[in-house]
Amino acid sequence: MKIIDGKSISQELRRELKKEVEDLKKQGIEPGLATILVGDDPASQVYVKSKIKDCAELGINSFHNPLPASAGEKDIISLIEKLNSDGKVHGILLQLPLPKGTPQDRCLESINPEKDADGLHPFNLGKLAIAKSWAEIEEQRLLAPCTPLGVMELLERSGVEISGKNAVVVGRSNLVGKPVALLLLSKNATVTMAHSRTKDLQEVCRKADILIAAIGKERFITKDFIKPGSAVIDVGINRSEKGLVGDVDFDSVKDFVSAITPVPGGVGPMTRTMLMKNTILAARKQGK
Numbered sequence: 686m687k688i689i690d691g692k693s694i695s696q697e698l699r700r701e702l703k704k705e706v707e708d709l710k711k712q713g714i715e716p717g718l719a720t721i722l723v724g725d726d727p728a729s730q731v732y733v734k735s736k737i738k739d740c741a742e743l744g745i746n747s748f749h750n751p752l753p754a755s756a757g758e759k760d761i762i763s764l765i766e767k768l769n770s771d772g773k774v775h776g777i778l779l780q781l782p783l784p785k786g787t788p789q790d791r792c793l794e795s796i797n798p799e800k801d802a803d804g805l806h807p808f809n810l811g812k813l814a815i816a817k818s819w820a821e822i823e824e825q826r827l828l829a830p831c832t833p834l835g836v837m838e839l840l841e842r843s844g845v846e847i848s849g850k851n852a853v854v855v856g857r858s859n860l861v862g863k864p865v866a867l868l869l870l871s872k873n874a875t876v877t878m879a880h881s882r883t884k885d886l887q888e889v890c891r892k893a894d895i896l897i898a899a900i901g902k903e904r905f906i907t908k909d910f911i912k913p914g915s916a917v918i919d920v921g922i923n924r925s926e927k928g929l930v931g932d933v934d935f936d937s938v939k940d941f942v943s944a945i946t947p948v949p950g951g952v953g954p955m956t957r958t959m960l961m962k963n964t965i966l967a968a969r970k971q972g973k
């Protein structure tokens with residue numbers, strides 16, 4: 686059994702990205718990411734800080750834009766419009782969740798899709814849905830959501846074969862489940878999407894050569910869900926009294942799988958790194 690080490694894969698990728706930034710700078714392009722934090726939610730503050738730190742590590746310019754919790758849709762959208770027309774900003778990251786009552790979708794939709802570093806704009810999700818292949822996604826330099834991209838990178842870099850394999854994705858959110866299913870499909874997996882209304886979920890999961898758990902339920906996936914020899918990617922992050930735990934009961938399944946991501950140290954570090962990758966991709970595409 687192989688533990689898919691998200692930390693070391695993420696470090697390897699960061700080394701490559703750092704070089705890419707250096708190359709871009711030689712061509713006169715200085716990648717820049719603008720972060721927007723509305724309010725003072727402590728967890729969101731930590732997330733934004735770590736993204737700014739990641740930018741510094743890779744040589745990406747960062748521009749932080751804090752707004753008070755009282756800021757409404759109009760204030761957020763007018764800031765986004767300003768950043769949309771700022772040539773130094775190639776990626777815009779609106780930290781979610783927004784304070785209660787602020788229409789998240791309308792704010793996200795005001796981001797120029799070319800600067801949509803999180804890949805959550807409906808235009809980009811639509812482009813992902815109609816892409817015919819992974820090659821087309823790469824050719825178009827599509828900005829896809831960061832966590833699903835991280836999942837793909839983990840599978841690829843740990844040598845898990847995708848084409849022709851049965852992939853089961855448990856969870857159908859726009860943030861994780863749906864885009865990860867589309868990305869797997871673009872790499873020619875036979876994809877099944879499962880959710881809370883799926884009948885005989887264990888049986889469905891037992892057909893998976895690749896099982897992606899994005900549920901948000903602590904240790905939900907036990908050995909009864911596992912096809913022996915399969916690869917399991919645990920996207921879940923659940924806070925328990927034992928610290929962070931995934932959606933997969935790691936100890937129960939580890940002896941049956943060929944490869945598995947731990948929590949923490951699996952998908953989590955990749956999500957942060959893929960935001961950097963998207964920012965660089967956006968800078969390359971905008972070319973200025």
Ligand code: NDP
Nearest residue numbers: 832856857858861880881899900901920921922952953956
């Ligand atoms: P959502 O709550 O938006 O979606 C959860 C999905 O799981 C839904 O589609 C839901 O089905 C499904 N689900 C819930 N209960 C069951 C069940 N009993 N059986 C089958 N399916 C079920 O969560 P997210 O997609 O945003 O996140 C999923 C997990 O991933 C969370 O733990 C989150 O913290 C983590 N996460 C981790 C990231 C990382 O960087 N590692 C980034 C983003 C998220 P239905 O649609 O029918 O309700």
